[in-house]
Amino acid sequence: MNSECLAIINRFGGLKVLVIGDAMLDVYMDGSANRICREAPVPIVDIKEVKAMPGGAANTAVNLAELGAEVHYLSAVGCDREAELLKDTLTGHGLDISLIICDQARRTITKQRVTAGSQLLVRFDSGTTDAVCGEYEQQIIEALKEKFHEVDAVVVSDYGYGIMTDKVIDALGALQGKRENILVIDAKSLDKYSCVGATVAKPNYQELVTLLAITEPAAIGHRSEQIKLHGQKLLKKTGTKYVAATIDIEGALLFQHGKEPYRTFSKPVENTRAAGAGDTYVSALTLALASGASIEVAGEIAKSAAAVILQKSGTATCMHNELSQYLGSSSKYIHDWQELKSHVDTFRKEGKRIVFTNGCFDLLHSGHVTYLEQARALGDVLVLGLNSDASIKRLKGSARPINNLYERLRILSGLESVTLITSFEEDTPINLLDIIQPDVYVKGGDYTIGNLPEAPIVLGYGGKVEIMPFVQDRSTTSIITRIKNLDKQLV
Structure with missing residues (x-):
C-alpha cells in the first residue's frame, strides 16, 4: 500500500x-x-x-x-x-x-x-x-x-x-x-x-x-x-x-x-x-x-x-x-504483530501463498540474498522476521550485532524478494508463527523437522516446513573473521 x-x-x-x-x-x-x-x-x-x-x-x-x-x-x-x-x-x-x-x-x-x-x-x-x-x-x-x-x-x-x-x-x-x-x-x-x-x-x-x-x-x-x-x-x-x-x-x-x-x-x-x-x-x-x-x-x-x-x-x-x-x-517494516496479521490475512483472501523465514541477517551478503530469493520462490509473499538486537546478543555474544535493527531493516527493505518485515525479541519466532500462521515456514541450515523447535507449531495448524541449505562459504561470521585477520596483517 x-x-x-x-x-x-x-x-x-x-x-x-x-x-x-x-x-x-x-x-x-x-x-x-x-x-x-x-x-x-x-x-x-x-x-x-x-x-x-x-x-x-x-x-x-x-x-x-x-x-x-x-x-x-x-x-x-x-x-x-x-x-x-x-x-x-x-x-x-x-x-x-x-x-x-x-x-x-x-x-x-x-x-x-x-x-x-x-x-x-x-x-x-x-x-x-x-x-x-x-x-x-x-x-x-x-x-x-x-x-x-x-x-x-x-x-x-x-x-x-x-x-x-x-x-x-x-x-x-x-x-x-x-x-x-x-x-x-x-x-x-x-x-x-x-x-x-x-x-x-x-x-x-x-x-x-x-x-x-x-x-x-x-x-x-x-x-x-x-x-x-x-x-x-x-x-x-x-x-x-x-x-x-x-x-x-x-x-x-x-x-x-x-x-x-x-x-x-x-x-x-x-x-x-x-x-x-x-x-x-x-x-x-x-x-x-x-x-x-x-x-x-x-x-x-x-x-x-x-x-x-x-x-x-x-x-x-x-x-x-x-x-x-x-x-x-518504513514501507515494509511492521512493528505491531496484529497489524502484520491483518496484512497477511488480506493477502490470504487474495489467494496468495504466504512464506515466512527468520534470522539475524547482520552483515548482508550474497548468501543471504540467494536464500531469500529461494524462499520467496516458494510462494507469493515473503514475510521476514528479524531477531532484535537483544536477541542476537543472547545468541551470538555481546559483540553482535554489527548492524543494529534499524540498519538491518533499511538494507533488507531494499530487497525485491522481501514483502514485509517484522522483528521479535525472543530467541525463536514461535509466538510470531502462532499468530500469522504462514503457509510455508522456511529455515536455513542443517536442521531437520525433528530438531527444529518451530516445526510443531507450523505442522500443528497445517502449514509446511521447508529446510533450505545455506550457500557454502557465505556467512557473517566468516566475513567478520576475514576482517579481523586483515586488521592483524595491516598492524
Missing part, C-alpha cells in the same frame, strides 16, 4: 484548503530548575528559551501548508500582542491570513507551558472563549460563503472556544448542501454537526465516549474493541460519510456505511512532550481525500503523518518531505 500512499501525497501540492476554527498561540518556556523558592516549596525555573507557535486550528492550518497545500485560515483573534505573534508565525509558514478577524473585545487564546528539562511543570491558559457575536460573526459567515466553493477541501477545527457558533454551523451546512465539498470535522461536540453533511468526522477516544454516552470507558489496550461495536451508530450520529476514530496508541478505526471497519495501527513512540498529533492527522487525512484516496489509504497516510510528529517535541508539524521519507523508509 505504501507505493499507493506515496503516489497520493505527491498530489498534495497546489490543493487549496480553507481552515475555520479556534486560533491559539502555544508558548513554550524551557529552562532548568536547580533551586527551591523561599516563599513557597516550588521550583525556581531559570528560563533559557521562549518559543511561540500556532496552536489549535492554527496548527492544523500550518500542517496543511507544510504538507504542500495552499491554505486560507478563517478565525477571530484579539487585537493584542499575542495575535500579532500568531499572525507572524502563520505568515512565516506561507498562509493567507487575510481572513483572520481582529475583535477588540476578545483576547487571543494563549497556552503557556513552563518546562524544566523534559518535565512539564505548569500550563497557563488565557484568552476569550465566549462565542463571537454581532458583526464579527457575520464577517466569518460572509468569508465562509466567499471561499467555500473556491477550495478543494474545508476543515473545521472546533475546540469549543467560540468561533463555530450555531449560525456559522448553519451557514456551513447550507453551503455543503448547495454543492458538496470535501468537508472534515474535528470538533469536541460532533453532535452539533450532524446535519451539515460532512465527508468525515474525526473524534478521539474521549470525544467518542461523550458522543456515544459510554458510562464505562475501556482500559487502554481494549478501547478499539469497545468502539468497533458502535461504527454504524457513529455514522448516524455524525451524519458523515466516514468516521475516523483515533484511539491513541491503539491506532484508528475507519468506519463507512455498509462495510466492516478498517483499522490502522500506531507504533509506540517514547515521547511525552509532542502535541498536536490530532491536528496533523486531520491535515493529512483531508489532503489525501482531496487527492482522490480511498478512506483506507487516507487513514494510512494520516497515521504516518501523526507518527512523524510524535518523534518531535512541543506543538509540531509534519512536512511533505518528512512524510515521503517516512513512508519510503
Whole structure:
C-alpha cells in the first residue's frame, strides 16, 4: 500500500484548503530548575528559551501548508500582542491570513507551558472563549460563503472556544448542501454537526465516549474493541460519510456505511512532550481525500503523518518531505504483530501463498540474498522476521550485532524478494508463527523437522516446513573473521 500512499501525497501540492476554527498561540518556556523558592516549596525555573507557535486550528492550518497545500485560515483573534505573534508565525509558514478577524473585545487564546528539562511543570491558559457575536460573526459567515466553493477541501477545527457558533454551523451546512465539498470535522461536540453533511468526522477516544454516552470507558489496550461495536451508530450520529476514530496508541478505526471497519495501527513512540498529533492527522487525512484516496489509504497516510510528529517535541508539524521519507523508509517494516496479521490475512483472501523465514541477517551478503530469493520462490509473499538486537546478543555474544535493527531493516527493505518485515525479541519466532500462521515456514541450515523447535507449531495448524541449505562459504561470521585477520596483517 505504501507505493499507493506515496503516489497520493505527491498530489498534495497546489490543493487549496480553507481552515475555520479556534486560533491559539502555544508558548513554550524551557529552562532548568536547580533551586527551591523561599516563599513557597516550588521550583525556581531559570528560563533559557521562549518559543511561540500556532496552536489549535492554527496548527492544523500550518500542517496543511507544510504538507504542500495552499491554505486560507478563517478565525477571530484579539487585537493584542499575542495575535500579532500568531499572525507572524502563520505568515512565516506561507498562509493567507487575510481572513483572520481582529475583535477588540476578545483576547487571543494563549497556552503557556513552563518546562524544566523534559518535565512539564505548569500550563497557563488565557484568552476569550465566549462565542463571537454581532458583526464579527457575520464577517466569518460572509468569508465562509466567499471561499467555500473556491477550495478543494474545508476543515473545521472546533475546540469549543467560540468561533463555530450555531449560525456559522448553519451557514456551513447550507453551503455543503448547495454543492458538496470535501468537508472534515474535528470538533469536541460532533453532535452539533450532524446535519451539515460532512465527508468525515474525526473524534478521539474521549470525544467518542461523550458522543456515544459510554458510562464505562475501556482500559487502554481494549478501547478499539469497545468502539468497533458502535461504527454504524457513529455514522448516524455524525451524519458523515466516514468516521475516523483515533484511539491513541491503539491506532484508528475507519468506519463507512455498509462495510466492516478498517483499522490502522500506531507504533509506540517514547515521547511525552509532542502535541498536536490530532491536528496533523486531520491535515493529512483531508489532503489525501482531496487527492482522490480511498478512506483506507487516507487513514494510512494520516497515521504516518501523526507518527512523524510524535518523534518531535512541543506543538509540531509534519512536512511533505518528512512524510515521503517516512513512508519510503518504513514501507515494509511492521512493528505491531496484529497489524502484520491483518496484512497477511488480506493477502490470504487474495489467494496468495504466504512464506515466512527468520534470522539475524547482520552483515548482508550474497548468501543471504540467494536464500531469500529461494524462499520467496516458494510462494507469493515473503514475510521476514528479524531477531532484535537483544536477541542476537543472547545468541551470538555481546559483540553482535554489527548492524543494529534499524540498519538491518533499511538494507533488507531494499530487497525485491522481501514483502514485509517484522522483528521479535525472543530467541525463536514461535509466538510470531502462532499468530500469522504462514503457509510455508522456511529455515536455513542443517536442521531437520525433528530438531527444529518451530516445526510443531507450523505442522500443528497445517502449514509446511521447508529446510533450505545455506550457500557454502557465505556467512557473517566468516566475513567478520576475514576482517579481523586483515586488521592483524595491516598492524
